[in-house]
Amino acid sequence: MRKCKFCGKETGIFLREHRLALCETCYPSWIEKQVSKTIKKFNMIKPDDKVLVAVSGGKDSLSLIQVLKRLGYNVSALYIDLKIKHAEYSSVSREKVVNFCNKTGIELYIVDLEDEGLESIDRISKIYRKTCSACGAIKRYYMNKICLEKGFNVIATGHNMDDEVTTLFGNLIQWDKDYLKRQYPVMPQNNLLAKKIKPFVFISERQSAMYAIVNGIDYIREECPYSKTATSISYKEVLSMLEYKHPGILRFFLNNFFGSKNEETKLENVTYCKTCGAPSYLEVCKVCKIKEKLNQK
Amino acid sequence: MIVSYNGKNFEFGDVKTVKEVLERLKIIPTTVLILKNGKIVEENERITHLDNIEIVKVVSGG
Numbered sequence: 001m002r003k004c005k006f007c008g009k010e011t012g013i014f015l016r017e018h019r020l021a022l023c024e025t026c027y028p029s030w031i032e033k034q035v036s037k038t039i040k041k042f043n044m045i046k047p048d049d050k051v052l053v054a055v056s057g058g059k060d061s062l063s064l065i066q067v068l069k070r071l072g073y074n075v076s077a078l079y080i081d082l083k084i085k086h087a088e089y090s091s092v093s094r095e096k097v098v099n100f101c102n103k104t105g106i107e108l109y110i111v112d113l114e115d116e117g118l119e120s121i122d123r124i125s126k127i128y129r130k131t132c133s134a135c136g137a138i139k140r141y142y143m144n145k146i147c148l149e150k151g152f153n154v155i156a157t158g159h160n161m162d163d164e165v166t167t168l169f170g171n172l173i174q175w176d177k178d179y180l181k182r183q184y185p186v187m188p189q190n191n192l193l194a195k196k197i198k199p200f201v202f203i204s205e206r207q208s209a210m211y212a213i214v215n216g217i218d219y220i221r222e223e224c225p226y227s228k229t230a231t232s233i234s235y236k237e238v239l240s241m242l243e244y245k246h247p248g249i250l251r252f253f254l255n256n257f258f259g260s261k262n263e264e265t266k267l268e269n270v271t272y273c274k275t276c277g278a279p280s281y282l283e284v285c286k287v288c289k290i291k292e293k294l295n296q297k
Numbered sequence: 298m299i300v301s302y303n304g305k306n307f308e309f310g311d312v313k314t315v316k317e318v319l320e321r322l323k324i325i326p327t328t329v330l331i332l333k334n335g336k337i338v339e340e341n342e343r344i345t346h347l348d349n350i351e352i353v354k355v356v357s358g359g
Contacts, residue, residue, distance in 0.1 A: 002339075012333070012336060012337045012338035012339050012342065013337050014339055024336075024337075058357060059355070059357075060357075162356070205355045205356060205357070206327060206328075206329075206330065206355045208355075209330055209353065209355040210330060210337060213330065213332070213337065213353070214337070221353065221354070222304075223354075223357055224357070227357065233356070236328075236356050237325070237328070237356075240325045240327045240328045240356065241325055243327050244325055244326055244327045
């Protein structure tokens, strides 16, 4: 059995990409240090910032909020109840988030799709073939709304390194120059949109799950029923095989991509939605379009 | 030996390491965590029928 690099204790935790063995006691501190480095490198959070962390009940978002809290940042949680009935997905994830916040004493805001006139993702999936895209638009809309309404400066999401590499891979496959231009760990604030950050951008999905498990974080292990057929899953399978054969290659790929950008991400053409006044790249924002379609049916 | 993976139980009679289990289930090692009696272990870890083995999927989509 390998021995922890820091304390010499026997351990089964070995990070091939870093050629590093760590015990269950030293591992969480190591992750927290890595996240702290990322936050500093990209100027993500200032000491007096109020950070709203979007939590889903999954490993990444719950681990992220725990890391940020341990690093001493002022954090609150936002949970968006998507009302997914299949396998009681939303009720289980909501329970996990509520329990986690009660246990850690973290302030929690909840947005309920039913209360917002959007019914449920189950209903929206019958209208929109690209359910994940509609769901993403709804989540971004309420993250920004709650952030600005409640006086937060920053929104943090639990996107991990594998998510980012998969997005980058997808954008390259489609040669989507606009998305490639925008993809960055920080989206700066302007008067319409709150600052958005991804502090887990160099934490792999596996590292994030390990952090949750060694810290006893009770997260939802079931996959969202709508993401099971997502293209991103098949991209991730291919990329995972590449990472297995060449440990560290995904980090290298992502790091060099971000390094190739010589200026901060710019938000262009953001305007106000004519219906609800929220920031939007379109005349009428996607959430208002979804509401309109729901009312027509 | 009973191995739980993705909410299902799989039975193996003749495996000696976690790696063999992963190969039989056609799992890419970087997409999972392996818990032996609740502790994270590497894929070359030796296992017996007395061990409680759980394979935790870490890949999520959306």
